[in-house]
Amino acid sequence: MHDRSPRKNLASSNHKADDAVIEELTRTTGIESQFLKGFRAGTGNAHSRPQWASPRCPTRPEDIAYSLFGVSGLHLPVSYGKPAANALGRQLAEIISQSGDISVLDWVGETSPFHSCFPAHITSYGALPLPPHQQLDLEEHSSMSGESTSEALQKLNDSLAKLPLPRFLNRRLILPCIAHRVAAVLLKEENQYACGYTYEIQASGLRPLEVTLSDKLENATIAPPGTLRVVRPWHSKLPGPSAGLDTPAAEQVLFMLARPCNAILLTELPRNEFKRIASSAFLVAQPADVTGILESEVGHFDIV
Numbered sequence: 001m002h003d004r005s006p007r008k009n010l011a012s013s014n015h016k017a018d019d020a021v022i023e024e025l026t027r028t029t030g031i032e033s034q035f036l037k038g039f040r041a042g043t044g045n046a047h048s049r050p051q052w053a054s055p056r057c058p059t060r061p062e063d064i065a066y067s068l069f070g071v072s073g074l075h076l077p078v079s080y081g082k083p084a085a086n087a088l089g090r091q092l093a094e095i096i097s098q099s100g101d102i103s104v105l106d107w108v109g110e111t112s113p114f115h116s117c118f119p120a121h122i123t124s125y126g127a128l129p130l131p132p133h134q135q136l137d138l139e140e141h142s143s144m145s146g147e148s149t150s151e152a153l154q155k156l157n158d159s160l161a162k163l164p165l166p167r168f169l170n171r172r173l174i175l176p177c178i179a180h181r182v183a184a185v186l187l188k189e190e191n192q193y194a195c196g197y198t199y200e201i202q203a204s205g206l207r208p209l210e211v212t213l214s215d216k217l218e219n220a221t222i223a224p225p226g227t228l229r230v231v232r233p234w235h236s237k238l239p240g241p242s243a244g245l246d247t248p249a250a251e252q253v254l255f256m257l258a259r260p261c262n263a264i265l266l267t268e269l270p271r272n273e274f275k276r277i278a279s280s281a282f283l284v285a286q287p288a289d290v291t292g293i294l295e296s297e298v299g300h301f302d303i304v
Contacts, residue, residue, distance in 0.1 A: 054124075088121075109123070114171075160253065182203045185201055198213075
């Protein structure tokens with residue numbers, strides 16, 4: 001039971017300046033102190049906003065998403081009587097359309113009927129991304145000559161700079177990505193989570209990685225060529241191409257791509273469309289070596 005009695009004898013009349021009050025609010029709400037002290041409505045730090053609302057249990061499920069419209073600075077019509085997943089999907093689609101913020105794609109759980117890249121429930125944002133694994137040692141894992149590496153890096157940087165911004169149009173997510181083709185998918189015999197199927201995925205340019213799915217993949221021994229991709233979503237606001245095409249900026253891209261990241265598993269559909277395969281845990285992609293980074297496939301995917 002929370003103590004709801006008025007607070008007295010505070011060090012400051014401004015509660016935002018009282019560290020004890022801010023600390024208790026952060027502990028209770030899960031909202032970081034910097035947002036409590038200097039909050040501005042908008043789509044910045046987009047992943048944080050659904051995370052704040054994920055523990056809520058409103059009378060109407062769709063009110064979880066609607067309560068975030070103002071917090072996110074969005075002006076959308078409220079429509080009751082439709083699935084709550086639609087309300088959340090409309091919000092996430094608008095965030096991407098206005099800001100291109102791809103952090104809202106970091107979630108685990110069940111896929112939304114609104115769109116495969118969005119979660120069915122806002123509780124999917126309650127889980128925090130896994131801590132990063134060890135970063136690749138660029139010097140140790142480089143098998144290319146210095147001149148070849150510089151040329152390949154400049155080419156990669158140029159390709160990233162030319163990518164379009166992420167956008168959501170007619171229920172399609174146009175997502176710029178760094179992609180890795182899946183060569184093999186192996187079903188592991190033991191599943192420590194006991195709530196689905198754990199696979200080892202072998203993708204070009206990446207170390208073998210694990211993914212836990214609620215549904216069993218078909219033909220999960222050798223993936224048909226080109227049907228599955230492990231992709232890293234990209235945005236021009238990320239460090240690198242937006243800083244220019246000089247060598248220091250290109251090197252910044254390489255150092256950033258050498259870090260492990262949360263990735264997305266896509267399956268190819270007819271008409272050059274793709275669909276996200278939702279996972280029960282974060283899919284952490286780690287580059288195998290510098291060559292794998294420099295030879296990555298760069299492009300945009302139409303995801304439904």
